[in-house]
Amino acid sequence: MSISTINLHENFLSGSIPSEIGQLSSLKDMHVSNNNLSGSIPSDFGKLSSLKTLELYDSSLSESIPSELGLLLNLEYMELSNNSLSGNIPSELGQLSSLFTVNLARNMLSGTIPLEIGLLSLTMDINFAYNSLTGSVPMEVCELGDKVDYSDNQFLTECVGFDPTNPPPDPTNPPSTQSSTVL
Numbered sequence: 555m556s557i558s559t560i561n562l563h564e565n566f567l568s569g570s571i572p573s574e575i576g577q578l579s580s581l582k583d584m585h586v587s588n589n590n591l592s593g594s595i596p597s598d599f600g601k602l603s604s605l606k607t608l609e610l611y612d613s614s615l616s617e618s619i620p621s622e623l624g625l626l627l628n629l630e631y632m633e634l635s636n637n638s639l640s641g642n643i644p645s646e647l648g649q650l651s652s653l654f655t656v657n658l659a660r661n662m663l664s665g666t667i668p669l670e671i672g673l674l675s676l677t678m679d680i681n682f683a684y685n686s687l688t689g690s691v692p693m694e695v696c697e698l699g700d701k702v703d704y705s706d707n708q709f710l711t712e713c714v715g716f717d718p719t720n721p722p723p724d725p726t727n728p729p730s731t732q733s734s735t736v737l
Contacts, residue, residue: 556580563609564588571615573598583607587633590614595634600625611657612636619658621646628652635659635681642666643682648673659683659703667704669694677701 672694
């Protein structure tokens with residue numbers, strides 16, 4: 555028997571998330587939001603190679619976001635908002651090329667936004683609002699434009715000098731160097 559979906563949304567669950575969930579290799583969708591959980595997101599979740607949806611919002615989770623979540627290459631939707639997650643945003647999340655939505659808003663995340671987040675060019679919605687992020691927003695992230703919400707991070711310097719109407723040239727598509735010959 556293989557389990558593809560866990561839906562425990564609004565079940566008044568308490569306690570920690572068992573790391574053994576990381577052994578469910580065929581798990582595609584995990585909805586464990588709106589609960590009263592404690593502790594961290596298990597690093598063993600990085601073994602859930604089939605996972606497409608991870609919803610753990612409004613669940614009282616704490617500690618840091620495990621860098622192992624960057625191994626979830628099939629992940630399309632990550633919703634971790636409204637918890638008490640702390641520490642840095644793992645740069646490994648920039649490897650999630652299938653990701654359409656990532657919401658880390660309303661946590662206690664600190665440090666800088668990793669420039670690797672700028673690699674999420676297909677992601678349509680990235681939300682880092684209402685955290686304690688600091689430093690400057692990397693230009694790679696600025697180039698994602700209004701796909702990214704990093705509002706209400708008091709010590710975060712927004713995209714200074716970035717003009718969305720005149721983005722920098724795409725290094726993967728250099729301008730043509732055609733020469734014209736007059737006869």
